[in-house]
Amino acid sequence: MLRVAIGFLVWLVVRVYTLITRAPHCTFTDPETGEPYLTRWWLHDRGAWPDSEGRTGVQGSYLHFFHRSDWSRNLHNHPSAFGAALVLRGGYVETRTDDGGPVYQVARRPGDVNVITSGTFHRVELMNERAGSWSLFYIGPRSGKGWGFIQEDGSVKRAAHTDGRTGKTTARE
Numbered sequence: 001m002l003r004v005a006i007g008f009l010v011w012l013v014v015r016v017y018t019l020i021t022r023a024p025h026c027t028f029t030d031p032e033t034g035e036p037y038l039t040r041w042w043l044h045d046r047g048a049w050p051d052s053e054g055r056t057g058v059q060g061s062y063l064h065f066f067h068r069s070d071w072s073r074n075l076h077n078h079p080s081a082f083g084a085a086l087v088l089r090g091g092y093v094e095t096r097t098d099d100g101g102p103v104y105q106v107a108r109r110p111g112d113v114n115v116i117t118s119g120t121f122h123r124v125e126l127m128n129e130r131a132g133s134w135s136l137f138y139i140g141p142r143s144g145k146g147w148g149f150i151q152e153d154g155s156v157k158r159a160a161h162t163d164g165r166t167g168k169t170t171a172r173e
Contacts, residue, residue, distance in 0.1 A: 003110050004111070010136070017043075023063075025042065026039070033071075036067040036068070041064075042060070042062060043061040043062055059080070059139055062139065064085070065132055065134050066124065069092070069129065075095065075103070075123050076147060076148065077122075078118075079147055080116075080141060082118065082140040083138055084115045085114040086111075087110050087113075087135045088134040088135055089131075091108055091109040091110060091126075091127045093107050095125070097120070097150075107127070
């Protein structure tokens with residue numbers, strides 16, 4: 001119960017900060033339905049936001065709100081060398097594999113810290129779709145691998161890039 005209360009207080013302070021400062025934010029949408037998936041508020045980063053390539057996930061700290069679970073059943077990686085999330089409100093079940101190891105599931109609740117490396121592939125399923133899930137997220141330096149999804153044959157297909165300035169989506173091979 002204490003972890004839930006602390007998570008709520010941290011969320012309240014950070015959320016009020018984003019509202020008062022009118023922190024820049026962006027909302028990612030489900031490519032099939034156009035419905036909101038994730039909203040990211042900028043708290044602190046080490047460069048332009050979005051950067052020169054329109055990326056909205058440059059190294060730094062962000063407040064994340066998951067509107068819904070990941071839409072793809074495929075596990076995905078992140079383009080950073082490492083990152084860490086502190087779950088503040090809500091929560092999710094994460095299906096993941098680390099560095100090609102076995103696939104397993106972990107419940108992430110308020111107060112939990114989730115560390116993701118360049119070798120982590122995962123999928124997030126919200127515990128309560130209507131309530132969503134809030135977390136503080138630190139994105140580390142880029143790994144050079146880009147976003148990718150594990151395919152049925154074990155290969156990784158790179159994800160399309162959506163420019164945070166223009167909204168234009170570019171397919172990647």
